[in-house]
Amino acid sequence: MKKDFKLIIDNDELENMPAIDSGMTDELQRWPLFGLSVGSFLQVIAMERQTCIMEVYLNAGHWGHFCFVQGELYDAVCGELEGEKAAMEMIVWENVRLNIKQILNTSGVARKIDKNLMLLLMESSRLRDEIHDGVQKPDGEEVEEEDEIDALEDVEDDAQYEKLNACLEIMGKDMGDALVAASISHVDESKIMASYRDAPEATAAVLRMTKFLRNSLRDAAADNLDDHYIVDLKGRQTLVVFIVGQYQWCIVFKNEKCTLGLLRNVIMPKALRAFDEIKLG
């Protein structure tokens, strides 16, 4: 393997780092990139279609690596964990140290992760939200049972994710440059189902927004949030959230290239027809 650093890093923060012993200094020098979140860096590597090993160091007991071939996540290792479990463990790490090594020969690299990287990022975002909401896993045998159910759900999720993404692609084609970002989520389960240029964090934040508005209306006026809300944004953009049963569509678009009327009356009905077909199918 050959080192391949293509990034220019601002090392000013090194001077502000807390004092560390000399043994640790050598170890930390192995990790030239620091203060980053794993999730964001994974997206950069995928976007750049890199073929590399991305080593990740959180602390002495927590480190591992991701393996990419042409921007596709092939494998991950973290302690005794491998594949998707290792990836899910490391994706949520923040303020890590990183090292990138180029892979010159990919012939011996076996693919152990089939799931799309964006799907893994969204899943980790959902899990993080659940932890924040105080959802706890059961103990003992129930964990194994839950793992099996999760595995089955994952297969279904993958299929539905692709279909719902196709739904957003239809919208993307209709709106062209006007569409900034879009996503489909399950409101009650706080689960992101599909995404088009929308960061998982942003979608999760809008989900929290929807829940807050729903609760506020119910508590203060015994009213219910109906099928949409609109948020005017600076920079001539608009965020529209459509509530369709248990799902929400979150769309950010440029006002100068698409009107609210066109979105509500022409584009959205067409996208919702495709959405209904997927749900029924």
Add this chain to the structure above:
Amino acid sequence: MNIQKLNVCMDILKKDLGEGFVASCIITTDDGQVLVATDKANIAEATLLNDATSLIRNALKTYPAELGQYYYIDVAGNMAVLVIPFGDYQWTVTINKKLVKLGLLLNVVLPAVINAFEDAVVS
């Protein structure tokens, strides 16, 4: 702030919305106290929407984006709520959505009341 002009803002709103006007109130964002309110105004809702505005501002940072001039909430039944944050103040307008067209509300009424309110605040 000019209180008389603030009342003029409410008059403009009632006149422009006609029968579609249901209620309105203006609160201070700092402490959620009411400055002006019409008869049927739901003060509890307006206060909670003050918190909602803070949450929306924070949520938008993830895009990143910033809240513009308003947000509009479609409420089940005949009602809808337009929220207009103005820095230290927030104006909440409840309308009958069956009687007020969204295009008219956002493109005609909203610019007029924003101008009138800015005039009241600087006076």
